[in-house]
């Protein structure tokens with residue numbers, strides 16, 4: 343794809359995601375089906391609850407992640423620089439949107455280094471699509487350059503077959519993807535996390551990925567931003583509109599992928615429609631090690647700036663602390679499906 347087309351697409355994605363027009367229409371994340379099992383006789387000291395945890399080898403302050411979004415255009419780079427400030431201030435991991443633009447073109451190197459500096463000690467997670475993993479399978483050295491520039495904690499690979507199918511000139515030949523991913527995992531010097539972009543990673547997909555050596559799964563399920571929706575809006579003729587709500591709800595993905603912990607060790611990230619601190623708390627109780635969010639953070643950033651995103655993340659942390667306090671948990675230990683009740687069982 344020509345560079346100008348790629349830039350145009352990125353800017354259109356940003357503009358559409360500033361609105362709520364790209365939300366799922368008739369499907370939700372599933373978090374609303376759960377409540378917390380309130381424990382009136384809690385004996386926890388709320389102020390002593392620590393939310394710190396390790397993101398691979400880095401100790402971070404909160405179990406939240408700024409999802410991979412954008413990069414490679416003036417506007418996108420400014421978004422990343424401001425999000426990096428947020429990541430540094432609250433000390434949480436931050437994803438970078440697809441770094442495809444920087445693989446061959448070294449003119450972006452300084453910008454990537456500036457984002458690294460702006461993020462301070464916060465982990466950065468550069469991202470690339472499955473199609474590029476196939477394309478570069480004979481030589482992954484451009485990825486290593488990006489890793490070095492960003493001091494990345496892990497590399498994130500997104501899988502988005504339906505988005506690609508609905509996108510004009512999208513990549514739709516994924517022949518050899520799993521084998522290429524296996525090669526990538528064994529070549530690249532950092533852990534590899536695989537995510538969707540809003541259609542969900544099922545247990546069936548996760549098993550194949552974990553067998554290939556992937557270290558983390560971000561389910562990026564349905565219920566938040568619909569990337570089918572984004573592409574349908576970009577198609578002049580609304581092509582593909584019956585696939586607007588394609589995908590598996592986030593809560594379902596978390597519950598079923600988490601069960602694979604009996605056979606594999608991996609980091610599980612819950613994203614896709616995490617819109618509030620309570621959603622994030624439910625994602626964690628359903629088995630996620632981290633809860634991640636994209637469009638909500640972008641919208642707050644665009645409307646009110648980095649300080650407002652920092653404020654929102656602090657608010658989510660306070661909600662999570664209160665939920666732990668009110669379910670009798672002193673921290674992450676025991677904060678699992680046993681503190682959840684299914685709403686339909688309440689009546």
Ligand SMILES: Cc1cc2nc3c(=O)[nH]c(=O)nc-3n(C[C@H](O)[C@H](O)[C@H](O)COP(=O)(O)O)c2cc1C
Nearest residue numbers: 359409411439440500539562566567614615636637
């Ligand atoms: C403006 C924007 C750009 C995005 N670009 C990427 C990307 O380059 N790579 C990627 O893996 N995901 C990308 N995503 C998808 C998000 O990482 C996330 O998986 C998805 O939006 C679902 O999360 P949400 O419901 O919190 O928005 C993007 C999301 C937004 C809002």
